[in-house]
Amino acid sequence: MLLSVLLQEGPANTTSYMIAGYTIIFGVMLIYLISLLIRQRNLNKDLEVLEEIQVED
Amino acid sequence: MTVERESSYLASEKNAGKVASFLRAMGAVVWKDLSAELRSRELISAMLVFALLVIMIFNFALDLDPATRRDPTITAGVLWVIFVFAGTLGLNRSMAVEKDRGCMDGLLLAPVDRSSIYFGKALGNLIFMLMVEIIVLPIYSVLYNVNLLNLGLLVVILLGSIGYVAVGTLLAAMAVQARTRDILLPILLFPVVLPVILAAVKASTGFLDGSEMELIRPWLNLLIVYDIIFSAVAFMVFDYVVEE
Amino acid sequence: MEESKPRLLTVLDVFTVALFLIATYMVFFYAPQEAVMGDVQRVFYFHVATGWVGMLGFIGAAVAGIIYLIKKDRKWDIVGLAAVEIGIVFIFINIVTGAIWARPIWNTWWTWDPRLTTATVMLLIYLAYLMLRQGIEDPDRRARFGAVYAIVGSLSVPLTYFSARIFRTIHPIVIGSGDPSATGSFDMSPLMTQTFMFSLLTFTFIFIDLFWHRIRLGRKADHVEQLRLQTME
Numbered sequence: 146m147l148l149s150v151l152l153q154e155g156p157a158n159t160t161s162y163m164i165a166g167y168t169i170i171f172g173v174m175l176i177y178l179i180s181l182l183i184r185q186r187n188l189n190k191d192l193e194v195l196e197e198i199q200v201e202d
Numbered sequence: 203m204t205v206e207r208e209s210s211y212l213a214s215e216k217n218a219g220k221v222a223s224f225l226r227a228m229g230a231v232v233w234k235d236l237s238a239e240l241r242s243r244e245l246i247s248a249m250l251v252f253a254l255l256v257i258m259i260f261n262f263a264l265d266l267d268p269a270t271r272r273d274p275t276i277t278a279g280v281l282w283v284i285f286v287f288a289g290t291l292g293l294n295r296s297m298a299v300e301k302d303r304g305c306m307d308g309l310l311l312a313p314v315d316r317s318s319i320y321f322g323k324a325l326g327n328l329i330f331m332l333m334v335e336i337i338v339l340p341i342y343s344v345l346y347n348v349n350l351l352n353l354g355l356l357v358v359i360l361l362g363s364i365g366y367v368a369v370g371t372l373l374a375a376m377a378v379q380a381r382t383r384d385i386l387l388p389i390l391l392f393p394v395v396l397p398v399i400l401a402a403v404k405a406s407t408g409f410l411d412g413s414e415m416e417l418i419r420p421w422l423n424l425l426i427v428y429d430i431i432f433s434a435v436a437f438m439v440f441d442y443v444v445e446e
Numbered sequence: 447m448e449e450s451k452p453r454l455l456t457v458l459d460v461f462t463v464a465l466f467l468i469a470t471y472m473v474f475f476y477a478p479q480e481a482v483m484g485d486v487q488r489v490f491y492f493h494v495a496t497g498w499v500g501m502l503g504f505i506g507a508a509v510a511g512i513i514y515l516i517k518k519d520r521k522w523d524i525v526g527l528a529a530v531e532i533g534i535v536f537i538f539i540n541i542v543t544g545a546i547w548a549r550p551i552w553n554t555w556w557t558w559d560p561r562l563t564t565a566t567v568m569l570l571i572y573l574a575y576l577m578l579r580q581g582i583e584d585p586d587r588r589a590r591f592g593a594v595y596a597i598v599g600s601l602s603v604p605l606t607y608f609s610a611r612i613f614r615t616i617h618p619i620v621i622g623s624g625d626p627s628a629t630g631s632f633d634m635s636p637l638m639t640q641t642f643m644f645s646l647l648t649f650t651f652i653f654i655d656l657f658w659h660r661i662r663l664g665r666k667a668d669h670v671e672q673l674r675l676q677t678m679e
Contacts, residue, residue: 156479159486159550166489166546170496170539177535181659188666195673369598376591380581389577393570394598397605420612428605435601439594442515 220315227314231322235296236329245295249288249334256284257342271346274410278403281342281350282362285335286392286399289366292330294387296323297374310444320440324371324433331363354409354418361425362402365432369395372436375443398432401425455658462648462655469641469648477641480632487632489547491642495649497540497565502653503533504568507575508600511593523589524664526596527579530572532656536649537569560610567606571599585671 239245260266260280270276300306300323309319343350370391377387401424408418473491480487506529514522544562545555556562575595582588634642 156481156484157486157550159484162546162550163485163488166486166543167492169542169546170492173535173539173542177656181656181663185663185666188663188670191670192666192673195670195677198677199673372594372598376578376594379587379591380578381583382577382581386578386581389574390595393567393574394602396567397602397609400606400609424609431601431605435598439515439597442590442594445590 224315224318227312227318228322228325231309231319232326232329235323235326238299239330245292245330246333248295249292249330250337252291253284253288253334253338254341256287257338257345260284261345266346268347272348274407277342277346277348277350277410278406281338281406282399282403284338284342285331285359285363286366286395288334288338289331289363289370290388290391292334293327293367293370293374293391294377294383296327296330297371297378298383301378306444316441316444317437319444320371320437323375324367324436327371328363328367331367332360335359335363348410350410352409355406358402358405358409358422358425361422361429362398362405365398365402365425365429366395368429368433368436369398372440372443375440398425398428401428455655455662458651458655458658462651465644465648465651469645472641472644477638478635480638482632483551486547486550489543491645492649493540493543493547494642495645496536496543498646499649499653500533500537500540500565500568502650503529503531503536503657504572504600504603505529506657507533507572507596511596511600514589514593515597520585520589520668521665523592524668525661526592528657528660528664530575530596532653532660534569534572534576536653537565537572541565541569558610560607563610564603564607568603571602575599 257280260283264270264276266276300309310316339350342348370387373390373394374387377383377390380386401421405418405421405425407413408421469491473488477488477491479485507526510522510526510529513519514526541562544565548557549555575592578595579588579592582591
């Protein structure tokens with residue numbers, strides 16, 4: 146990436162926009178993955194609690 | 203041969219009977235809404251006052267000088283914004299009344315085809331919307347000094363309102379059954395009805411501008427197609443919206 | 447009743463991650479730099495791919511809606527919701543990356559071009575879908591209304607595109623015969639085409655993988671909900 150910055154001659158220097166773009170792409174996908182994981186974990190916890198209650202009954 | 207003919211004759215008579223009862227049920231729903239409105243006049247008056255307020259706000263918000271006021275693009279845009287907002291008010295109210303007074307349950311218990319209820323409600327809403335539009339047009343003409351008495355424009359307004367009400371009636375029936383019903387209808391309706399509004403605004407601009415029919419016709423055709431598509435789909439899925 | 451993770455899903459996970467790493471490598475190092483636009487053109491590969499996933503999600507939601515209305519099986523409601531959620535995430539990425547690309551190329555973040563308008567309307571429709579669901583407590587009614595709205599919404603999206611398309615567009619149509627007057631269009635070199643196709647393939651797998659995970663999550667949530675109702679009784 147650094148190389149391409151140094152080699153800027155003909156093409157417009159738009160590297161910062163590319164970095165911004167891929168930050169958004171990777172960032173949002175990561176956030177979504179984390180949200181899936183968190184929801185999964187919470188459900189597992191709820192499930193454990195509910196199963197305990199059912200055994201007690 | 204004769205048996206066949208007889209049976210087909212019977213079938214067609216049966217169909218005719220079905221159509222008649224469908225129309226009767228639809229008419230009853232429309233008549234119920236109209237006579238209730240004639241007594242209370244709350245829906246139309248609310249929509250009208252609201253429409254006038256929107257006209258006023260536009261005048262100050264856009265700070266229009268006399269020349270721009272007569273610009274067809276501005277006129278068509280402002281008119282449709284008024285219709286869309288006033289229409290939302292009316293749709294929400296007309297469905298909320300059914301829900302609150304428990305009329306919807308009564309309607310659903312009636313031994314009629316449910317789609318006749320949909321078409322009845324939609325036709326009622328269309329009549330209210332057209333009445334508001336017919337009153338707004340001359341007022342707008344006077345206030346902004348533009349001539350809106352244009353047969354083409356009236357046709358566009360009719361077609362646009364049909365498409366708007368076709369989707370709007372369906373979505374309002376869903377919105378009033380939700381907890382967040384006061385805010386839900388515009389959020390559900392506006393993005394879905396956008397193609398209708400787009401075509402309607404373009405066609406209205408064309409007629410106000412005095413454009414050639416060649417340029418307006420595609421938009422008119424689009425409007426007709428949208429009206430048919432939206433009415434057909436709303437009619438097909440309405441059953442699922444009111445079923446208990 | 448903890449459902450164990452299917453073996454095939456694990457394989458799919460690994461495969462998808464591998465594809466994603468290769469695609470990322472191709473975007474940054476394999477594909478050549480575009481001669482006029484420079485590096486920002488590299489956004490294009492994943493920009494189109496995320497738009498593709500967004501569309502897959504919304505088509506999936508409409509199909510699941512139709513099947514739900516016919517079969518009345520809650521399973522299909524879970525599928526529909528999963529499709530909408532993934533669609534929203536990716537169409538959001540698509541819109542934002544598009545704006546980032548447009549800033550240096552069109553010299554503006556945003557124009558009301560048909561594709562931009564359609565993508566936005568799509569996002570708004572499916573956000574409205576989530577809000578509609580949130581407002582309804584009864585699960586069956588929520589499923590029915592969700593299905594109806596997904597069907598009506600999916601119908602409106604192509605109509606919006608069609609209406610907006612009648613105007614002249616400045617959005618480049620890179621695939622298929624493009625209008626050469628569109629700002630920011632370019633000819634893809636073979637290496638670029640390979641990278642582009644590979645990105646599309648990769649994101650299709652990402653969609654399938656996420657979809658599967660999200661459906662499993664939805665089923666688990668449904669199961670927990672039912673257990674909760676049982677214990678409350």
